[in-house]
Amino acid sequence: MIYVGSCHCGAVSFEVEAGERVMCQERNCSICKKCGYLHLIVPASKFKLKSGEEKLSTYRFGTGTAEHRFCGICGIKSFYIPRSNPDGIDVNVRCLEPQPQKISVEPFDGQNWDQHAHELVHLSKGGD
Helix, strand or coil, X not given: CEEEEECCCCCCEEXXXXXXXXXXXXXXXXXXHHHCCEEEEEEHHHEEEEECHHHEEEECCCCCCCEEEEXXXXXXXXXXECCCCXXXXXXXXXXXXXXXXXXXXXXXXXXXXXXXXXXXXXXXXXXX
């Protein structure tokens, strides 16, 4: 199924291919907790930025590996390039329309990221 995603103001929009049922994660990382991000990692081939590339800003912290991309107008991070899977795209499920029919949310201890990183790689490759 093709979902359309966007930031709040609509300047950044994208399409992502995912199932009608998705498994995503809610993490307690410092940044994820503050912005309420629901993580759905997809292969880059399943993601297409439709508009707003010039409106995107990038924020990096810690190791500098993850590319947190957010709209420079409204500040919403609707997708980013994750540290756990730099060849994929991590989409915020809360930014998708329509919403998937079934959303399963798995908690993830991102405050102890290094101890649990193998779980992220497993999930991004379709594991449950």
